[in-house]
């Protein structure tokens with residue numbers, strides 16, 4: 001395989017270059033200084049520009065939410081449970097240097113510098129709607145690459161039926177982790193065919209720039225036909241498993257959140273309807289819009305679930 005990742009020895013911090021250095025070192029430095037990252041606790045204002053190509057074929061025609069909406073209305077319980085907490089409390093978080101551990105049922109396992117994991121993949125922009133289980137939505141121009149391409153490089157064995165993901169555990173930088181709001185670290189999982197689906201994205205940026213901390217820097221998952229909580233942020237571990245892995249929201253409230261979490265207007269959350277959604281940034285009087293089965297991707301993904309009772313497997 002041409003771009004097989006190298007299993008690295010445990011890298012020293014000085015050996016790891018930030019994700020964006022394969023772009024433009026001057027821009028990176030300017031970005032670091034402008035963002036206050038060198039100065040201290042202040043949250044970043046912008047990411048660092050990325051090189052990417054637009055993928056209109058895989059993008060919605062809807063117009064994107066503003067950068068402001070996308071970076072100040074967040075769910076990232078590691079930084080607090082309110083929507084503004086992630087942007088206000090994530091200034092101490094250090095997304096570089098970063099390593100990702102690959103383990104379990106795969107030929108290629110080990111600890112990888114983020115750059116080694118990402119470098120072989122061409123980055124593309126895809127505009128997807130993020131539909132939160134709380135019945136709001138946003139349209140976000142992600143920058144990333146298909147998770148399936150990474151999985152092919154890692155060569156899962158025939159026993160690999162699922163992919164499990166884990167968020168970093170850093171209570172000193174993530175104040176929310178000091179409280180038992182969820183069981184930490186946050187974990188998620190996909191069935192192998194869901195993980196391999198061409199719509200499933202590993203995101204490293206949005207609006208053409210690296211992810212801010214509140215959006216899951218430096219690496220997060222985006223599965224556009226599933227509720228937003230499947231999109232695990234700040235990933236440090238990818239594990240191939242034979243058995244269905246646990247997921248944080250299912251652990252915390254199994255009657256409200258299942259493993260599948262497919263966007264489904266016909267199956268209500270026990271405490272509220274899933275039939276419609278409120279577009280963030282639409283203003284107080286904007287009409288709610290209907291939620292689409294599989295968030296609009298039924299033609300592409302419904303066949304993954306044939307034979308599965310989607311009322312029971314919610």
Ligand SMILES: Nc1nc2c(c(=O)[nH]1)N[C@H]1C(S)=C(S)[C@@H](COP(=O)(O)O)O[C@H]1N2
Nearest residue numbers: 074075076077167186215228229231232233
């Ligand atoms: N580690 C982690 N990942 C997470 C969450 C979280 O609390 N912790 N929240 C999820 C939920 S509920 C949503 S809707 C999306 C929100 O992503 P965004 O803030 O970038 O829009 O992130 C998901 N990923």
Ligand SMILES: [Mo]
Nearest residue numbers: 132133228229
């Ligand atoms: Mo969510």
